[in-house]
Amino acid sequence: MEHLQILIVLIPLLCAPICVLLPGGRLPWALATLAAWTTLVLALLLLGRIESEGVLSYALGNWAPPIGIEYRLDYANGLVQLLLATVASVVLPYSYRSARREIDNDRQPGFYAALMLLFAGLMGITATGDAFNVFVFLEISSLSTYALLALGRDRRALTSAFRYLIMGTVGATFFLIGVGLLYAMTGTLNMADLAERLPAVAGTRTMDTAVAFLVVGICLKLALFPLHLWLPNAYTYAPSAVTAMVAAISTKVMVYVLIRFLYTVLGADYSFGQLPLAQVLMVLAVIGMLTASAVALNQPNAKRLLAYSSIAQVGYMVLGLSLASTLGLTASLLHMFNHGLIKGALFLALGCVFFRVGSTDVERLRGLGRAMPWTMAAFVAGGLSLIGVPLTVGFVSKWYLVLAALDQGWWALVIAILISSLLSVAYIWRLVEIAYFQPSPSRDITREAPLALLIPTWILVLANFWFGIDTRLTVGVAEQAAAALLGVGP
Amino acid sequence: MPNHVILRVVAKVLIPVITLFALYVQFHGEYGPGGGFQAGTIMAAGLILHVLIFGQRVTRKMISLRVLRMLGACGVLIYASVGVTAMLNGGRFLDYNVLAATPTGGQHLGIIVIELGVGLTVATTLLALIYIFIERIRSSD
Numbered sequence: 256m257e258h259l260q261i262l263i264v265l266i267p268l269l270c271a272p273i274c275v276l277l278p279g280g281r282l283p284w285a286l287a288t289l290a291a292w293t294t295l296v297l298a299l300l301l302l303g304r305i306e307s308e309g310v311l312s313y314a315l316g317n318w319a320p321p322i323g324i325e326y327r328l329d330y331a332n333g334l335v336q337l338l339l340a341t342v343a344s345v346v347l348p349y350s351y352r353s354a355r356r357e358i359d360n361d362r363q364p365g366f367y368a369a370l371m372l373l374f375a376g377l378m379g380i381t382a383t384g385d386a387f388n389v390f391v392f393l394e395i396s397s398l399s400t401y402a403l404l405a406l407g408r409d410r411r412a413l414t415s416a417f418r419y420l421i422m423g424t425v426g427a428t429f430f431l432i433g434v435g436l437l438y439a440m441t442g443t444l445n446m447a448d449l450a451e452r453l454p455a456v457a458g459t460r461t462m463d464t465a466v467a468f469l470v471v472g473i474c475l476k477l478a479l480f481p482l483h484l485w486l487p488n489a490y491t492y493a494p495s496a497v498t499a500m501v502a503a504i505s506t507k508v509m510v511y512v513l514i515r516f517l518y519t520v521l522g523a524d525y526s527f528g529q530l531p532l533a534q535v536l537m538v539l540a541v542i543g544m545l546t547a548s549a550v551a552l553n554q555p556n557a558k559r560l561l562a563y564s565s566i567a568q569v570g571y572m573v574l575g576l577s578l579a580s581t582l583g584l585t586a587s588l589l590h591m592f593n594h595g596l597i598k599g600a601l602f603l604a605l606g607c608v609f610f611r612v613g614s615t616d617v618e619r620l621r622g623l624g625r626a627m628p629w630t631m632a633a634f635v636a637g638g639l640s641l642i643g644v645p646l647t648v649g650f651v652s653k654w655y656l657v658l659a660a661l662d663q664g665w666w667a668l669v670i671a672i673l674i675s676s677l678l679s680v681a682y683i684w685r686l687v688e689i690a691y692f693q694p695s696p697s698r699d700i701t702r703e704a705p706l707a708l709l710i711p712t713w714i715l716v717l718a719n720f721w722f723g724i725d726t727r728l729t730v731g732v733a734e735q736a737a738a739a740l741l742g743v744g745p
Numbered sequence: 746m747p748n749h750v751i752l753r754v755v756a757k758v759l760i761p762v763i764t765l766f767a768l769y770v771q772f773h774g775e776y777g778p779g780g781g782f783q784a785g786t787i788m789a790a791g792l793i794l795h796v797l798i799f800g801q802r803v804t805r806k807m808i809s810l811r812v813l814r815m816l817g818a819c820g821v822l823i824y825a826s827v828g829v830t831a832m833l834n835g836g837r838f839l840d841y842n843v844l845a846a847t848p849t850g851g852q853h854l855g856i857i858v859i860e861l862g863v864g865l866t867v868a869t870t871l872l873a874l875i876y877i878f879i880e881r882i883r884s885s886d
Contacts, residue, residue, distance in 0.1 A: 258832055261838045265838065268825065271821070272817075272818035272819070272822050272825075273818070273822070275815070275818040313837070315837065315838055316831075316839040316841070317836060317837045
């Protein structure tokens, strides 16, 4: 049973080369889907084991930490792993029909291999307790993301993937420089060991430089305002299944890395007490929330609109963690999970639209409320969750974020959250109005998307409501994770 | 460059030596400087020289892009299978000690097989990159 921790990374990682060896599109797809479902079971089992045994540790190659690489699992990464596995097990069944439409036949095995590598990389980032290992998995996931984004049919996919390659490489390099400086100061790469040794060298100029590199590098990857410029195009022109996968989980994992480094490795006392990180992150998060939502209002393409909304939502997560309180951190972790479900559902619904209409331009949505009722209903339900209507997950995480802000008396933050939510009402409404209240321009009738696409979409939509009503699992885990990260819990 | 006799003759002499040196670096990596990555690049250098002198069509007859992709994936699988074998033998992932009767023997065996996988993947991937680049240049002319 102790091997579960490594298997959850190893299974997708092993599937990637096997996908390349398999012919056609059906076999690689079946294997990848099976792998994703297995990881979902493993993630649930692991969460159960964390509950009964506390923090889990696994020494790779039986080299005891801190010498060897340690995989270390507590509630915080257990929750992220559950999100990753859930999204992957829904997106992969979806990807079969969608990828056959959008990707050349001879590229299919490579597509599934890259998807599995992306998944394994993100899983690895969350699984590991070693700072350098995070970088290795970060590169695995980033390189496969660049390839996946470039697979889009639109030729602009190539330039947007290239731009992300440049920005992403800068981010990863900054992260590596930061880790290198930490290693130079302490002589260790194990996160728990780093946390013990860093207080002795805190306050030196090298440490300040290391933190600066780390934070800027991670924020580039998680697209915090003003480092978000790579994101809108990358999401817009990628294949539908890739957008859903990347939008739902990639940036979330980087938020997790930021939390892990700021709270576990550097310690909240240092990063928020001695360094002015809270102020910097909070200001950027609020500006991002407001400006990205405002920019989203006027986008000509629905995928691009949601991409800007993602930047705003990342703002919520960073805002939560910058409050440096148990409540704020709970809100941040919760929103990480919930927003993964929301954006996954929304992008899958847009993928259905793209499947039938061949475009996600806002103009082309006209009359789709009648032509594709189930798809647009899924979109509206996801939109309600994004806005934060009660009974949806969006409401739960925003509620906790508001509570966290009020707890510290930050009325201005509450107003900013409300304004940003109102803006999201406006941009979702714009799409709903076009889809439902404007007649279809052409005579030819667009058919409803096939069930192979609708069922995965609706599973995620229903998950939005399920976890919005029954919050025991998500809130319980997020609260315990936040308490453990701040060192006040058991 | 089909007409350059000197280049062709020198390449024919050099390529076997380069390949032999690659194998030396591959199997000596355990005791001295070297290992799978270095050996893979040297091996690929020999093959790339073959592409440059005799043209990629001739090299492709020996090793096609399809085969390269397969071999590259196999290299990763060889690496991972060592880790999985260790788990099946009752150890942890990549724990070489349990691979053979004695821990020392296990460490020897483990690192040799792992480096073989690395070498295979590095050599095939580099050659595949060259094939793809040449194709791109041809098609843009």
